[in-house]
Amino acid sequence: MLTTKRALTFGAGALASALALAAxxxxxxxxxxxxxxxxxxxxxxxxxxxxxxxxMKDMEKLKTEYEKANPGTTVNFQVMEEGDLRAAVTADxxxxxxxxxxxxxxxxxxxxxxxxxxxxxxxxxxxxDSAYDVDDLLxxxxxxxxxxxxxxxxxFYGESSILMYNKEVLDKAGVTLSESPTWQxxxxxxxxxxxxxxxxxxxxxxxxxxxxxxxxxxxVQTFGGNWYDDQWNATVDTPEWKQAVTFYKTxxxxxGEKDPVSYSFNECLTALKEGKAAMWADASVAASMLEADxxxxxxxxxxxxxxVEKTQQSGWLWSWNLAIPxxxxxxxxxxxxxxxxxxxxxxxxxxQQIGWSNVPPGSRTSTYEIPEYKEAxxxxxxxxxxxxxxxxPKQPGVNPQKWVGIxxxxxxxxxxxxxxxxxxxxxxxxxxxxxxDALAKCQELAQAAGDKHKG
Amino acid sequence: xxxxxxxxxxxxxxxxxxxxxxxELRAARGLLLPAVIFLVLLTQVPFVVTIVYSLLRWNLLYxxxxxxxxxxxxxxxxxxGDLWPSIVATVLITAFSVILSVALGxxxxxxxxxxxxxxxxxxxxxITPFLVMPAAASLIWKYSMFDTNIGIxxxxxxxxxxxxxxxxxEHPMLSVVIVLTWQFTPFMMLILLAGLQGQDKGILExxxxxxxxTWRTFTWITLPHLRMYVEIGVLLGSVIILxxxxxxxxxxxxxxxxxxxxYLLYERAFIGLDVGQAAAYGVVTVIxxxxxxxxxxxxxxxxxMAGGSR
Numbered sequence: 001m002l003t004t005k006r007a008l009t010f011g012a013g014a015l016a017s018a019l020a021l022a023a024x025x026x027x028x029x030x031x032x033x034x035x036x037x038x039x040x041x042x043x044x045x046x047x048x049x050x051x052x053x054x055x056m057k058d059m060e061k062l063k064t065e066y067e068k069a070n071p072g073t074t075v076n077f078q079v080m081e082e083g084d085l086r087a088a089v090t091a092d093x094x095x096x097x098x099x100x101x102x103x104x105x106x107x108x109x110x111x112x113x114x115x116x117x118x119x120x121x122x123x124x125x126x127x128x129d130s131a132y133d134v135d136d137l138l139x140x141x142x143x144x145x146x147x148x149x150x151x152x153x154x155x156f157y158g159e160s161s162i163l164m165y166n167k168e169v170l171d172k173a174g175v176t177l178s179e180s181p182t183w184q185x186x187x188x189x190x191x192x193x194x195x196x197x198x199x200x201x202x203x204x205x206x207x208x209x210x211x212x213x214x215x216x217x218x219x220v221q222t223f224g225g226n227w228y229d230d231q232w233n234a235t236v237d238t239p240e241w242k243q244a245v246t247f248y249k250t251x252x253x254x255x256g257e258k259d260p261v262s263y264s265f266n267e268c269l270t271a272l273k274e275g276k277a278a279m280w281a282d283a284s285v286a287a288s289m290l291e292a293d294x295x296x297x298x299x300x301x302x303x304x305x306x307x308v309e310k311t312q313q314s315g316w317l318w319s320w321n322l323a324i325p326x327x328x329x330x331x332x333x334x335x336x337x338x339x340x341x342x343x344x345x346x347x348x349x350x351x352q353q354i355g356w357s358n359v360p361p362g363s364r365t366s367t368y369e370i371p372e373y374k375e376a377x378x379x380x381x382x383x384x385x386x387x388x389x390x391x392x393p394k395q396p397g398v399n400p401q402k403w404v405g406i407x408x409x410x411x412x413x414x415x416x417x418x419x420x421x422x423x424x425x426x427x428x429x430x431x432x433x434x435x436x437d438a439l440a441k442c443q444e445l446a447q448a449a450g451d452k453h454k455g
Numbered sequence: 456x457x458x459x460x461x462x463x464x465x466x467x468x469x470x471x472x473x474x475x476x477x478x479e480l481r482a483a484r485g486l487l488l489p490a491v492i493f494l495v496l497l498t499q500v501p502f503v504v505t506i507v508y509s510l511l512r513w514n515l516l517y518x519x520x521x522x523x524x525x526x527x528x529x530x531x532x533x534x535x536g537d538l539w540p541s542i543v544a545t546v547l548i549t550a551f552s553v554i555l556s557v558a559l560g561x562x563x564x565x566x567x568x569x570x571x572x573x574x575x576x577x578x579x580x581x582i583t584p585f586l587v588m589p590a591a592a593s594l595i596w597k598y599s600m601f602d603t604n605i606g607i608x609x610x611x612x613x614x615x616x617x618x619x620x621x622x623x624x625e626h627p628m629l630s631v632v633i634v635l636t637w638q639f640t641p642f643m644m645l646i647l648l649a650g651l652q653g654q655d656k657g658i659l660e661x662x663x664x665x666x667x668x669t670w671r672t673f674t675w676i677t678l679p680h681l682r683m684y685v686e687i688g689v690l691l692g693s694v695i696i697l698x699x700x701x702x703x704x705x706x707x708x709x710x711x712x713x714x715x716x717x718y719l720l721y722e723r724a725f726i727g728l729d730v731g732q733a734a735a736y737g738v739v740t741v742i743x744x745x746x747x748x749x750x751x752x753x754x755x756x757x758x759x760m761a762g763g764s765r
Contacts, residue, residue, distance in 0.1 A: 087515075087725055094518035116518075205624075207708040209726075258603035259621030261710060276604040412516030416727040426710045430624045 044333045046075045049092075050104040051085050051320060055157050055360045058350055059341055065349065066340055075337060082210075093118045098327035101334040105153060107144040107319045108408045114152035120324040121150040125335055132339055136364045141319050144393045144404055153321035154342045158362030160306070160315035160387040161218065161407075162380075164272065164287060165279040167302040169193050183219065183307040186279065187251045193278045194255035202268035202277035203252060205260025207426040209408070209418025212264075214316060215281060216425065217407045218306060220244040221397035222314035227409045227446060230400050232453045234446035236421070237439050245439065249429050261426050273297055281306055283318070284387065287380035288357055303383045310398055315387045316407035319362065362388050402453075413449035420445050502741070509734035516728050528735035537719055538739065545697060545715040547628065552635035553692045557685060559636065560643025565673075567644070568651045578648075585641035593705035596634045597623070601706070627711030634702040639695075643688045650684030651677070690751045697744065716740045 050056040060077045067073055078100075080088060085104065092099045093113065105113065113119050126134040134142075134151070141158040145151060163186065165177060175189045190200030204212050220226065225240030235241070252260050257271060269286055271277040273295055280286070290301050306315040322338045324331060340346060347367050350359050356376035359367060361384055367373060368385045377384075396406040403410040408418070421442035428438040512524035532538060567578055584592065600606050601622035609619045622630045654677065662672045700717045707713045709722065720740060724733035 083725065087728070090515050090728065094515055112516075207710050258619055259601075259624045261624040261627070261707065262597065262602070262621075271604060274604065412514075412728075416729075419722065419726045423708065423710050423714075426708070430627075430711060432711055 044073045044330055046073065046101045046330060046334055046337055047078065047099060048075055048102040048104075048337075049078045049080065049085060049089050049100045051082050052079050053320065054358065056104065056320070058354050058358055058360075059156075062346075062349060062353060065353075066337060070336070073333060073337075093325045093327065096327045098325065098329065100325060101328040101330050102338060103323055103325055104156070104320055105323050107141075107158075107317065107321065107405060108410060108414070110145045110153045110321060110323065111147040111404060111410045112412060113323070114147035114150065118326055119152040120326055120328070120331060120335075121152060122154060122324070122335070122338075123149075123151045126151065126154070126339070129339065132343060133366075136344070136366050138362065138365060138388050140317055140388065140391050140393050141363060144317055144319065145321055146404075153323035154338060155319040155321050155363040156342055157360035158317070158319035158388060159283050159285045160317055160362070160384065160391055161215065161282055162284045162287065162315065162383060162387055163279065163281045163304040163307055164290060165189075165302050165304070166272070166275070166297060166300055168300050169198070169278045170302070177302070177304055180305040181307050183222070183247065183251075183309050186281070186307045187247070187254070190251060190255035190279055198275060199257045199271070199277045200255030201251065201279040201281075202257050202263065202271045203248070203260070203281065204264045204268065205252065205256075205426060205429050206262060206264040206267075207419070207422040208264070209415050209422060212422045212425060213418045214283075214318075214407045216245070216248060218314045218316050218396070219248055219309075221406070222307075222309045222311045223247070224310045224398040226397040226399060226401055227414075228402065228450050230402055232402060232450040234443050234450050236443040236446050241439055242435055245425060245428065246435055249435075252429060260429050284315075284380070284384045285361065287384065288361070288377065291377075291379045292357070299379070301379065303380055305383070305387055311396070313387070313391050314396070315391045316396075317388075317391050317393050317405070318407070365389075411449060411453055413452065417442075417445045417449050505734045505737050505741075508730055509738050511731045511734075513730040514728060514732075515730060524731065528731045529739070531732060532735045532739055537714075538736075540712065541714045541716050541719045542743065544628075544712055545717075548631055548635065548699065548713065548715060549693055549696045551628075551632045552639060552696050553689055555632065555636040556639040556643045556692060557647075557688055559640045560645075560647050560688070561681075561685075563640065563644045564647035564651055567648055581644060582641045584637050585639070585645075587638070589638065589699075589701035590705065592638050593634055593702040596630070596637070596702075597706055601630060623706045627707040627713045630706050631702045631713050634706065635696060635699060639692055643692065646684050646688045646691075647681060650681045654680055686754065690754065693751065694748065697747070716743070 050059070056079065060079065063075045063077065067075065086106075086109075089100065089103045089105065090109075091097075093103065094116075110119075114121075126132055137155060138158060141155045142151065145153045145155060163177070163181065170177065170189065170193060173193045175192050177185065177189060181189075186201070192200070194200030204215055206212055217227070220241055223240050223244035225238055225244055226235060229235050257263050257268070257277060263271075265282060265286070268277065268280050268282060269289060272280050272290060275296065287301070287303060289295065291298050305313065308314045322341060324334045324338060328334055342363065344364065344366055347359055347364065348370065351370065351372055356370075356372045359370075359373055359377075361367065361377075361381075365385075368381055374381060391406060393404050393406050395401060408414055421438075424433070424438040424442050427433045428435050509528050510523060510525060511521060512527070513521045563581055567574065567581065571577075587595070598605065600608050603609050603619050603621050606622075608622070612619060620626070658676060659672065662676055667675070698717050699715065700721065703709055703713050703715055703718045704721070709715075709718045714722075716736075717740075720733060720736050723729055723736050727733070
């Protein structure tokens with residue numbers, strides 16, 4: 001009797017402590033839900049959820065300008081880390097709670113959320129406004145944010161991926177690269193400049209759908225592979241995939257950084273700045289950081305298109321966009337702010353108030369015609385615009401695909417599939433499994449997700 | 456622990472001839488009731504909600520497709536092949552980290568037990584790692600220790616002409632265990648140091664008089680005395696490290712056999728965004744933890760019970 005009681009007590013205690021771990025639900029940031037009145041004159045409070053990137057923080061600084069120009073309007077910024085933002089905004093928008101009037105979403109979410117009816121279609125209002133000039137948006141970026149002919153989100157800034165290399169190092173080794181090198185040429189060049197204290201190339205290897213698989217998917221696509229065929233059959237166990245993944249590993253083994261599983265964007269950026277790596281193929285935004293005033297490699301870098309194999313281009317396409325959830329009660333006020341934050345004038349405002357190199361890139365063609373910006377970003381602006389305008393999100397690979405987008409698949413399951421596959425590939429990069437086993441398991445995961453979208 | 460006290464009262468009532476008034480006992484229980492009810496509500500309601508969630512088909516990405524699904528989440532949790540490897544990972548990481556921390560903690564405790572100049576400073580320095588936040592500790596190790604370009608460990612091996620080691624890639628499990636050991640050694644050291652300083656000096660002197668050497672004194676007198684403290688350290692350490700998350704998220708992302716239950720749960724909930732499945736994993740994890748914790752807590756209580764048997 002005593003013992004059972006005691007066991008029960010301990011069980012309850014154990015439950016209590018274990019639950020602290022298990023019963024954690026999504027980390028939703030709750031705030032006061034703004035004003036209830038709506039847009040009918042008077043004071044309006046807009047709640048905006050955004051991601052903690054530099055460009056978004058600049059927007060938060062400049063919101064006072066907007067509030068000055070629109071008396072009675074207050075914009076509340078809720079800045080979060082990318083993963084938290086995704087969870088919080090998805091939960092809010094999916095449940096129709098209406099906590100946010102404006103949300104920041106990636107190009108990956110826009111078409112899916114548009115299809116679910118979670119977002120306000122912005123096409124009519126934007127097309128009616130000639131001053132806004134919706135046709136000035138870069139076509140590929142506009143494409144990834146369009147679903148069924150409707151624009152559901154407007155790009156705040158966009159990026160592609162490019163090859164960045166330390167010109168001094170390559171010149172010393174007598175290596176030259178063209179504007180559009182092939183992966184084989186890049187791997188050979190990396191091998192030539194690789195030394196004990198400087199790796200030839202730095203590439204992401206950290207497991208995660210947005211880490212390792214961002215560049216790796218583009219490599220797969222230019223080698224002729226893709227996640228799915230046009231019937232939603234997974235095609236991960238194909239020879240093209242094997243060739244691409246093996247190539248990636250061989251290049252890392254021969255001349256990459258020593259510890260790929262620890263390396264993603266920030267680690268490679270540091271390695272390049274410190275002179276610990278000679279080349280790097282990654283987000284075009286990195287160029288502005290390598291050319292920043294405090295960067296040791298400022299002015300020493302060369303830039304080229306993302307290396308290719310079978311396709312013309314292999315740069316990815318990503319944009320952070322502003323969208324308005326259908327659940328908002330203040331659509332007009334929200335739209336007004338979204339238009340302001342993605343307008344030509346806003347870009348000039350950032351240039352004048354904060355600095356021309358801080359201008360949100362890759363959203364509008366006109367940005368690249370501003371003289372001050374051309375001067376400030378001379379090293380990388382032309383190539384960024386060139387790459388951003390030439391990638392084709394409708395068919396980045398050799399074969400047609402069912403979704404619009406480059407380094408991801410626009411289906412909800414992709415985060416999960418990409419994440420688990422990235423772990424499998426990371427195991428292969430670390431020699432813990434064979435390429436065939438890793439891709440076979442990944443094929444199963446991808447097929448289970450693809451089956452949901454058939455028919 | 457109120458119920459335990461009651462048990463003690465009851466036990467006393469059973470052994471002593473003088474019978475405790477039943478009314479008094481009932482009054483005592485009545486007075487405790489509000490606190491007990493409050494505790495039960497506070498701790499068990501979330502768990503009940505978790506159980507309810509685990510029976511639902513609910514993926515945040517498909518908000519319109521919610522419904523009752525029975526035990527299918529449990530079936531997929533048990534058949535997906537993720538559970539067993541992550542139980543193994545959890546047990547291995549916990550066991551290695553605890554054993555190493557206790558061994559090192561013992562060593563440092565013995566060193567700090569004897570008086571020397573600057574002992575207070577040394578002790579403070581030794582305790583520091585335990586005061587560093589887990590995430591910060593993992594980051595410190597990731598960049599300033601393990602990194603192949605700027606890490607101290609690889610600077611050492613380069614200076615000594617040894618090959619560079621890519622810790623997180625080549626030895627993921629070892630990297631996580633090293634970080635945890637570094638964090639928990641001070642914790643064990645504190646417990647064992649308290650034990651050492653609680654030793655009866657008279658007995659030690661007697662041993663010296665009897666001609667026992669340092670080693671024999673340690674194995675025959677100090678170790679048996681420390682047994683209780685080691686047990687407490689192992690228990691508390693295991694319960695804490697079982698739930699560890701930060702080093703895995705920061706160093707290895709669950710690759711190379713380091714995907715512990717806590718990390719698996721995080722992935723299902725925040726990357727898969729599958730509330731039902733995450734809840735099912737959560738319930739399974741809780742059941743496993745209860746089994747471990749019940750056994751562990753029983754032992755812990757044996758330690759706290761009248762220690763005459765030891």
